[in-house]
Amino acid sequence: MSKLRLRQAMPALFTAAALLMLSACGQTEYPNSTFTRITDFNTAIDSLWERLLFWGTIVFVVVEAALIFTIIKYRKRPGGPEAKQIHGNAVLEITWTAIPALILVLIAVPTVKTIFQTQAPAPAGSIRIQVIGHQWWWEFRYPDLGIVTANEVYVPIGKTASFELTTKDVLHSFWIPQMGGKRDLITNKTNYMWFTPNADLGTQAYNGFCTEYCGASHANMRIRLFAVQQDEFERWAKHQAKPAVFNPKAAAMAAAAPATPVRAASNTQGGAVAAAEPAVDTSGYMFPAEKLPAHVIPQTPFPAGLEYDDALLAGGDATRGATQGFLVGGCIGCHAIDGVPGAISQTGPNLTHVASRHTIASGLYRMDGPSLARWIKNAPHMKPGSLMWTIGRGEYDPVLKTTQKAGLDDRQIADVVAYLLALK
Ligand SMILES: [Cu+2]
Known part of the structure; x- marks a missing residue:
């Protein structure tokens, strides 16, 4: 290409480049x-x-x-004068x-x-939220509200959320891009950060991330933040502070009794009639699934080679899952469920209201039966490096490099899944 043709093509190239840049500006949605x-x-x-x-x-x-x-002006021209030599120019x-x-x-x-x-420092009257980083999930505690939860955090609109950041193991970094700057979680030191969602903001869900490389599943250490209206937050908080809502005894009785509608407490005949105890209390608030924007819904495919027959989930028995699976299967060794005697370990995420979350495994998979079943069966296969060990009988644990000889079979896993899904 001659010099001339190149020169002629330059304006077109510049225009193309400018249009390309402008087209990027035209996209309206930048969720992160x-x-x-x-x-x-x-x-x-x-x-x-x-x-x-x-x-x-x-x-x-x-x-x-x-x-x-x-x-251009002072370029060397053929036959032009020699450049003037100067020594400094103070002005x-x-x-x-x-x-x-x-x-x-x-x-x-x-x-x-x-x-x-x-x-x-955060303004007085802020909502205190303790953020504790773990490999590879987030613990959220609301010390003034008696709530311990994981990976999904609720904040009320128009009120300051004050985060106190620490870590249980290595360094992590807390970042919800749409809400504020990132801040590190450092061993033996508490860092602070606060922000106030605008008072006119609608109820909305946002993504958050770990932004300090922290090991194998650093990229799988995600957060969902739900900015909700004040009354929604209060309903959520009140419910989350309660012990587990699934009552295995009531569920067992309901299963044994003939199918009659549960009668509410009434004293129309003068004497108080005891209400049948509900098996599950779902009075709390949960960010509505239909309002979840696409970018907060996990799209992670199940790993190849991890088989589970989802048809088994229909036969899952929550009561059996509670009394046999959860207690006997080893779950109780790491997970707390408030209200279940002995389930007090803080090694893994608190499961008291686990089914009131939209995701599992720190935002990696959706909260549903097929994800939970595979997660329980072989968590390290679902999430590289996962410190939750393999529970599925006969499954190979890629972290411990052994085959699980005890553990739960697929039917028992279905029972545990039914139990967890009842923990609304
Ligand atoms: Cu990380």
Whole structure:
């Protein structure tokens, strides 16, 4: 290609490149972008970013224009004069030192102001949420509300959520991009972060991530944050603070009794009639499944080679799962269920209201029977490095490098799944 043709093609190439960049701007949805203004934290960050971009653009344009102008105007021409040799120019040197210094001040002042603003102690009356990092899941505790949960965190709109961040093992980093900046979870030190979802924000779900490399399943250590209305949060919190809602005794009685509708408490005949104890109490609030945006719904496929017959799930018995599977199968060794005697271990996620979550395995799979069954059967196969060991009888544990000789068979797993799905 001759020089001339290249020169002619340049405008077209520039136009194509500009259009390509503009087409990226045209996409409206950036579900994991931090450039939002839906919390006070991100509004501060975004204002700062725009200011830096403004000054950065001016510097770029001025410098590039001066450069191009100089190159063209003072280029070497055939027969042109020899360049003038000079030794320093005090005025010019002071100017090109002073202008960048001034620009740096214009950048530094708002930057430092934003750092102080976002690092200040949380306002009084904030909702305290303790975040504890684990390989590879998140524990969330609301110490003032008596709630312990995992991987999914609820915050009320218009109120400040104050996070206290620590880790049980290695370093992790907590980041919900749409809500605020990321902050590390460090051993033997508590870090703090807070943000306030805007009061006019609708009930919405957001993604969160671990952003500090922490081992095999670092990429599978995800968070869901649900920003909900104040009354929804209160209903959620009240329910989450209760002990487990599935009552194996009531369920067993209901199964044995003839199919009559459960009668509510009434005293129409003068004497109090005891209400039948419900097997499951589902009075709480849960972010509605139909409102979940696509980007928070896990799409992880089941790994090849992990077989489970989903038809078995229909025969799962929650009572049997509670009394035999959960207690005998080893679950109780690592998982707490509030209200179940002996189920107090804090090694794994608290399962008290596990079925009120939309995901399992730290946001990796959906909360449903097929995912739970495979997870129980062989968690390390489902999630590389998982510290939950293989429960399925005859399954090979890729972490322990042994075959599970005891454990649960597929029918027993179906029972445990039925039990877990009853823990609304
Ligand atoms: Cu990590």
